[in-house]
Amino acid sequence: MPVSEYFYPKRIPYAPQVPASSLTPVKTSFVKVSDGLTDEDCICFTVGRELFYFFYKSFKQEPAQPVEYLDKRTYKGVAPTCHDINQFSASADSVRVAVGFIAGQVQIIDVRTKESLQIMNEDRSVEKSRVTCVKWFPNSENILLAAHISGFMYTYDITQPCANFMPQYHSQPYKSGNGYSIYTLKTKNTTISSPNSNGSTATQRNPVYKWVMSTDGSGVNAFEFSPCDKFVAVVTQSGYLRIIDHSTFDEYGCMKSYFGGLLTCSWSPDGRYVVTGGEDDLVTVWSFCDKCVIARGSGHRSWVSEVAFDPYCCTIPSDADMKAYYGIPSVSDIVDAQNPHQFGQDSDKSNSMDKVADAADDRYESDTKTSHTDSLNDVGIHLKLNGDMPTSLANSAIRRLRTYSNVSKLSRLSIGVEGSAPSLSYRFGSVGQDAQLCLWELDENALFFLQRSKSVMAPTSQHCDKEEEQNSSKEQAPSNFNFPAGDVDVNGLSGLDYSGDGSSYHNQVNNYHHRTSLDSSAVLVPSSRSSSVPHSINASVNQKERKHSSKLDSSNSLSAIRKFATIGTHDRSQKEAKEHKRNLSLPHFGFKSSANHTSSNTTSKIGFLRKPQPPKVMKTFGTNICPCLDDTPMLVPLICKKVSQGRLTCLDFKDDCVVTTCQDGYIQLWKRPEMPHNVNSPTASTSSLKEQIKPSGTTV
């Protein structure tokens, strides 16, 4: 399969003879630079010890011509491992790039003026281990975050010097979370111990924060700031995804890989979902609203090295429509409901960062509205006027089947209304060490699978017990999340989970740092419980129903929807038996299985109200943090294609193509395959090709 166009600087595959552990990943990143008249896409590309910066169009349009570099650097002694362009401050005159190195340093360069501005951690006194990921804080010119393979992350303020001596941190963490803690510098001591600097700059301010992200020394592999700029998603070698509010350092939620380390993460354009990829060869979709894994995807045959949402192929209704038709609140709603502003706390330390966060909230509001919704809004209104009239046969079939199994309040919402709902789908891609590029579609079926099955199986006893265990475990996230009381009806989203959270919440109040919405929690618990418990009195009944539902699901996905991405239907009929056996043989599921077998209302209730004991071992498997394989839908890729010889390291989506980077030093451009059902996608219509990725130009 030929590639569309390719580029590599030396015209030979990059294959140095060094130990694999000292090999640095080949990375690309993009920036749009405006000189006032035209926007120019530029690429920054690191391979081996070299860094290149050039116009994207220069190899896109004339592949035969040698690429003209705007900047080219060759490092001696150290090799760059990662880099990030400051998108916020990038202009025709200045493009700042932070480059992380294998020995722990972070250099700030300007690839436009070809200046080398500053080096943080130059003498490695702050950190000696490899930088795995470096990113500028959103909307910040000067503050960046660097993650290391040691499990530490550092916030640097590049307006402040990074002194060349061992930083002294306060012995008490500035903030302690579940499995992570944040430390600040002892500023007084360092002032004294820096004899060379004069009085005015004596105070050492860097690193501003030291983030200790693991207790067992396992490394941070990557992180990504949320589109709302408020959160950072951090993935670690220990397999955790943590969503942390980077101004307060509160953990919003967390997730664990099926097994092995997580290597990459990406936020959906609206911030409602985070996709991760890792050493379990899976992609995992985590819902920001529900704080749980809602789907996994199987298609890669080795580790998944990068995932990215395709913003050009996501169909996201407006916030209002999302809420009305799908019961999904916006990210800002959730944040507002959960966390009344607490920015005052660290104002002394990081004024600039607070401003950034505040400004970010405002910007996000307008951003989402303008970028995604305007045209879709019209569609939504139009369909609404049509009322119950099905827009198409397939559509109505999908909706009907989707709604039949909802026994809770969701059904009221969904019947009739849903047929007119604006379409909703997310597209993301992944690349892996198997040299495969996979494209995935997260459509309504996947998004609501869990919601649907939860409302049917309603495992009050087992889920709530798990929730309690999970919440009482010290390593766990306080996944306690409250909608405003008014939202519960519209929402209906896995109310069971919230009730479980709510009940454990009362036992766990002291463990949480900023739980301000106790009241709404108290309101929420009875309402959701009353709606869900009656359906779950008998576990065997539930299982029958569930089995029934999954059968219909499969027929649904086979006949009604002719989409590429369908939910992989596991063999549910055998699963039931399997689950019982499994529960019996697993010691730490003992409680769950006993409740399951007696399956009486009383045990459920007892389980529900049981005071959680501090568990000895952390239990995540089988919970929302890391559900069993059969408890979430398994997505199959729309497209799964081996596109290179070497393993792939980077994936980007441009308006006209998909860009992959491989460890051999190639950058490849791919035309998007046409997705017949996705007519809203702006790029799909430009291509008349079939479902395979096809070349768009000539090769060198």
Added chain:
Amino acid sequence: MRIKKLPMILALHLKRFKYCDTLNKYTKLTYRVVFPFELRLFNTTDDASNPERLYDLIAVVVHCGSGPYRGHYVSIVKSHGMWLLFDDDTVEKLEPSGMEDFYGVTADKNSESGYILFYQSKE
């Protein structure tokens, strides 16, 4: 292949050799094969008990050298929470990130490549 009974210790033998007709002998395959520190099996039968059992990597036998008829074996063992590299009479501490050196290098016929992997069930 599907697994019905998941063992306590799971030993995985990578087939790092193949018969080469032109040479009339076995040659070593140095392909890069990554192996995680944690593992669950996907290829279990439907009636397997505890099919989602979690395994921890506890030891790796590594073959060094260019072919199946020559070379040297070293082993990597997790002991007291740290990884140790046993090479004849020398024992060195190994950082977990250094495990990458033993995945194998497809282009390098002389690479030190993981050959037998030992996983132990967590429960």
